[in-house]
Amino acid sequence: MxxxxxxxxxxxxxxxxxxxxxxxxxxxxxxxxxxxxxxxxxxxxxxxxxxxxxxxxxxxxxxxxxxxxxxxxxxxxxxxxxxxxxxxxxxxxxxxxxxxxxxxxxxxxxxxxxxxxxxxxxxxxxxxxxxxxxxxxxxxxxxxxxxxxxxxxxxxxxxxxxxxxxxxxxxxxxxxxxxxxxxxxxxxxxxxxxxxxxxxxxxxxxxxxxxxxxxxxxxxxxxxxxxxxxxxxxxxxxxxxxxxxxxxxxxxxxxxxxxxxxxxxxxxxxxxxxxxxxxxxxxxxxxxxxxxxxxxxxxxMGYRLEFVSAEHAASATAGTALSVRFTVRNVGWARPFKARPVGLLLKHRTSGTVVKLATSVDPRTWTAGNTFTHEVSVTVPAGTQAGEHDVYIALPDGAGQLGSDARFAVRPANADNAGSRQGWDASLGAFRFGTTLTVK
The missing domain is CATH 3.20.20.80 (Glycosidases)
Incomplete structure (x- = not known):
């Protein structure tokens, strides 16, 4: 792990x-x-x-x-x-x-x-x-x-x-x-x-x-x-x-x-x-x-989401399941009120190819003042490029025409940490965990 x-x-x-x-x-x-x-x-x-x-x-x-x-x-x-x-x-x-x-x-x-x-x-x-x-x-x-x-x-x-x-x-x-x-x-x-x-x-x-x-x-x-x-x-x-x-x-x-x-x-x-x-x-x-x-x-004011921790296996085989566990807390005054996906992204370290993995997590359930831990199982698609991938979490807009616009994604209230390779990617609209997943 x-x-x-x-x-x-x-x-x-x-x-x-x-x-x-x-x-x-x-x-x-x-x-x-x-x-x-x-x-x-x-x-x-x-x-x-x-x-x-x-x-x-x-x-x-x-x-x-x-x-x-x-x-x-x-x-x-x-x-x-x-x-x-x-x-x-x-x-x-x-x-x-x-x-x-x-x-x-x-x-x-x-x-x-x-x-x-x-x-x-x-x-x-x-x-x-x-x-x-x-x-x-x-x-x-x-x-x-x-x-x-x-x-x-x-x-x-x-x-x-x-x-x-x-x-x-x-x-x-x-x-x-x-x-x-x-x-x-x-x-x-x-x-x-x-x-x-x-x-x-x-x-x-x-x-x-x-x-x-x-x-x-x-x-x-x-x-x-x-x-x-x-x-x-x-x-x-x-x-x-x-x-x-x-x-x-x-x-x-x-x-x-x-x-x-x-x-x-x-x-x-x-x-x-x-x-x-x-x-x-x-x-x-x-x-x-x-x-x-x-x-x-x-x-x-509103929601303020802080990711606390994340963990997953060090490697996964394309076409098989991957379990990812993460914890988030909402330190804001309110919950998110609009439905939006919580997705995981795998970005190949060499080619830059991004694979999107959907979860069933609903961030509207992240009520104010509370901490939530989710363990999700996602399938690494068959054909995913082998090698090392950076793992990201993303909360894009729930509307189809805005889902690919990073300006409408939720940015977590987490500090960038270059030494740990953690941080916000404004082009992807996603937060990098700083972990490595090797796909086989």
Whole structure:
């Protein structure tokens, strides 16, 4: 047997579908390659992009908008980033204006979602998570001019949104009480990723930490509020939770939770997967930087996977089975939420030929704060070139068209070690164990 021990890295490692996001420079239907390239270069793997539907409150969406969305998604794909979209009928600027904001009728919203369904289905590979949108001011599910926040209407829109996406995709809703009305108890580990509406309905909190109620996210009643927070914490174990901080002044008498102790505690409690990097920085991000925890927040948000050790036989015969054992721990605040393969790669030391070996391991089961050991049996294909091979582990994107794009692969939080031949290969999108397998 040959074995290797790996060293954890303290560096922030950008990875798909997690971390701080920034706003796109434009609406999604105008999203450019330059925007995506800038985001990727600056370490962002997720961007928030609105789609303004103000001009279509009483009419069908034009083909030009749908084509623009397809182009925007294609530009994201080409740039190596994923999008958090939100469709809105208004974007008011201030207290008075938001009270006068208008949205569309239920029938029009449902018609628009039906038009958008093919676009969303075609581009689900570069949709990180969909925020529900459509209803009320800013698409935040309040202040609807068409009664869309009534129980029946919002449920109809929920069902349409879930139906517009593949079963493995999530929709995030602004208010935990609405989710609690739909599902009396949050989904548990046993029902995670089973395709049910409950297992696909998450929360985005756009006033995270901003006041006792998170500026209306939760109830004014302390006991009810605690029930809602507890539900949201449990929900965030199996569905993605993210959002942004906001201006505490929006809630009279607010006592925002701005300290490092606050974000480090609640980031973990709520399994925080993503957060807006640009808002509301004055009260929150600036203090985190001053008090020295901003980089830690950046590292811990979402999943953070550290390989601990690996071992396998020193040699194998082509056409026969090879057993590989490895241990990984997730030191991040959340689990990976998107299905992706865990594969082993054999790279011939002389020719450079790479052989890919599939496993049945599902990294979505790597829950936050836990360590996992897997022993997998793979077959070294007949005809594999004889000689010494380097062994790698890879977590490519689960979507076919992104699976060969190393920018969308998960990079483990392990340090490179030239002396041990361990390290990340950016071209393969895989981590080299530093072990040798001789194929006979």
């Amino acid at each position: 040959v074995s290797a021990q790996f060293t954890a890295s303290n560096a922030e490692i950008p990875n798909p579908e997690r971390g701080f996001y920034r706003w796109a420079w434009s609406d999604l239907n105008q999203f450019s390659k330059d925007d995506g390239a800038d985001a990727y270069t600056n370490g962002f793997r997720v961007l928030y992009a609105m789609v303004r539907l103000d001009a279509y409150k009483s009419t069908a969406l034009p083909s030009s908008l749908l084509d623009g969305l397809r182009t925007g998604f294609a530009n994201a794909r080409q740039s190596g980033v994923k999008i958090i979209p939100r469709f809105v009928y208004n974007y008011p600027d201030g207290e008075t204006e938001y009270r006068n904001a208008t949205d569309a009728s239920l029938s029009q919203v449902l018609a628009h979602i039906a038009q958008l369904k093919p676009v969303l289905q075609e581009n689900t590979d570069v949709i990180a998570y969909l925020q529900a949108g459509f209803i009320g001011a800013w698409g935040e599910w309040h202040t609807s001019s068409n009664g869309l926040t009534s129980a029946g209407n919002r449920t109809s829109i929920r069902d349409a949104l879930l139906g517009a996406l593949p079963q493995e995709q999530f929709v995030q809703f602004r208010y935990p009480p609405y989710v609690m009305e739909w599902f009396a108890t949050p989904p548990t580990e046993s029902s995670a990723f089973n395709g049910s509406a409950a297992s696909r309905s998450g929360v985005h909190n756009d006033c995270f930490l901003a006041s006792a109620t998170d500026v209306g996210t939760y109830s004014d009643n302390a006991a009810t509020r605690q029930q809602q927070r507890n539900y949201t914490m449990a929900l965030a174990k199996v569905t993605p939770f993210g959002g942004e901080t906001c201006n505490p002044a929006d809630d009279a008498g607010a006592q925002p939770r701005t300290s490092c102790a606050d974000i480090l505690a609640e980031g973990k409690q709520f399994s925080l997967t993503y957060l807006n990097n640009d808002y509301y920085t004055e009260a929150f991000h600036t203090r985190w930087k001053q008090d020295g925890c901003y980089d830690e927040v950046k590292r811990l």
